Amino acid sequence: MRTPLRPLTRRGLLTGTLGSAALLAAGGTLAGCGTKGAQQTEAGCVSEDLSGTEKKLAFSNWPQYMDVDEKDESKRPTLDAFIAKSGIAVTYTEDVNDNNEFFGKVQNQLAACQATERDIMVLTDWMAARMIRLGWIQKLDRSKLPNVEANLLPSLRGRSFDKDNQLAIPWQSGLAGLAYNGKVTKEIRTVDELLTRPDLKGKVTALSEMRDTMGLLLQSNGHDPSNFTAAQFDDALNKLKKAVDSGQIRKFTGNDYAPDLAKGDIAACIGWSGDVIQLGFEDEKVKFVVPESGVMLWSDNMLVPNKATHKANAEQLINYYYDPAVAAQLAAYVNYICPVRGAQEEMEKIDPELAANPLIFPDDAMLAKSKVFMALDEKQEREYEGKFQQVIGA
Numbered sequence: 001m002r003t004p005l006r007p008l009t010r011r012g013l014l015t016g017t018l019g020s021a022a023l024l025a026a027g028g029t030l031a032g033c034g035t036k037g038a039q040q041t042e043a044g045c046v047s048e049d050l051s052g053t054e055k056k057l058a059f060s061n062w063p064q065y066m067d068v069d070e071k072d073e074s075k076r077p078t079l080d081a082f083i084a085k086s087g088i089a090v091t092y093t094e095d096v097n098d099n100n101e102f103f104g105k106v107q108n109q110l111a112a113c114q115a116t117e118r119d120i121m122v123l124t125d126w127m128a129a130r131m132i133r134l135g136w137i138q139k140l141d142r143s144k145l146p147n148v149e150a151n152l153l154p155s156l157r158g159r160s161f162d163k164d165n166q167l168a169i170p171w172q173s174g175l176a177g178l179a180y181n182g183k184v185t186k187e188i189r190t191v192d193e194l195l196t197r198p199d200l201k202g203k204v205t206a207l208s209e210m211r212d213t214m215g216l217l218l219q220s221n222g223h224d225p226s227n228f229t230a231a232q233f234d235d236a237l238n239k240l241k242k243a244v245d246s247g248q249i250r251k252f253t254g255n256d257y258a259p260d261l262a263k264g265d266i267a268a269c270i271g272w273s274g275d276v277i278q279l280g281f282e283d284e285k286v287k288f289v290v291p292e293s294g295v296m297l298w299s300d301n302m303l304v305p306n307k308a309t310h311k312a313n314a315e316q317l318i319n320y321y322y323d324p325a326v327a328a329q330l331a332a333y334v335n336y337i338c339p340v341r342g343a344q345e346e347m348e349k350i351d352p353e354l355a356a357n358p359l360i361f362p363d364d365a366m367l368a369k370s371k372v373f374m375a376l377d378e379k380q381e382r383e384y385e386g387k388f389q390q391v392i393g394a
Helices: 011-015 020-025 027-034 077-086 099-111 125-133 146-151 191-196 210-220 230-245 257-263 273-282 311-320 324-334 343-350 364-368 378-392
Strands: 056-060 089-093 120-124 169-181 204-207 249-253 268-272 286-289 295-303
Touching (some): 077 324, 099 120, 099 125, 120 125, 125 295, 169 210, 169 257, 169 324, 191 210, 191 268, 204 257, 210 268, 210 378, 230 378, 257 268, 257 273, 273 286
Parallel strands (some): 056 089, 204 249, 204 268
Antiparallel strands (some): 169 286
């Protein structure tokens, strides 16, 4: 699919109305993580599955995260095909606009072991990790997910918050790395270049999403963002602070860096692969770069919350989207990293150019340089977010 840059991309919504600054400001939201009764256990919060008698499913997802028929936007080809094939009626709702905002919608019910009226919800790694930590997510039956077992990318298996791949199944993934506009600057290869090169001074932006910016800086110091110490975090933060204090970094952004990068108002930035793919369709001079030290990999994950009453139906849908042909059809529309092995070969039949795009189908070398940010406990989340917000001036 060839579309102009969407006005608000899926990833940009992560730092929208309730971004990382609100993680600190909205004390009630995070306080709920530690309130009495919020923590649940599998034995203490038992969910009944009515899939055998109720052929239905409620699916909550982000906007513009499902393929749509270009001639009739009321049609969603892959989802419609699932409904026809399975006989399961799917209520599909685009009501996840921000991780923290959505947490606020379902927090009280899940903390009290009550139904959210949702069978699948799609949330980003760190929010998935928080809900898993709180015991709010049902374990999936891996025997019902043969396509996931066979086709989930190796780089997305055994993540720190879901070692056995039975709680959070990636819907789509993306990269945080470097980007530059070749019309206004020469190539950039490293994080250190971005933060120190004199010709870039005042022409650089970084992301207000802590895990992406700090993950890249940790890697640039030779540390592993999936397993780091407080001292290593502080070292990386000091590097960022120097770049802020020197005026190298103009500002910290959500995905609103994209128009500035397209126009050349900024020369280079820390950015997201999905944005840069779309900019590159319009101007091949705009490039995404995997830094020499590595790149950050994030995913949005399908989760089945406690008290969801159609888990087996949800497992059917999850397994369906790990059919490589279905996954390719979805990826051709959304333009993020496809987490399904075998989908690249299927994409060749749909759009050979997209099949060759490493930002949708990263090669093994790129994936080997990718890391997922370490799962944080509540104390770490507050501490690291607080320090980061102080440096970026949020």
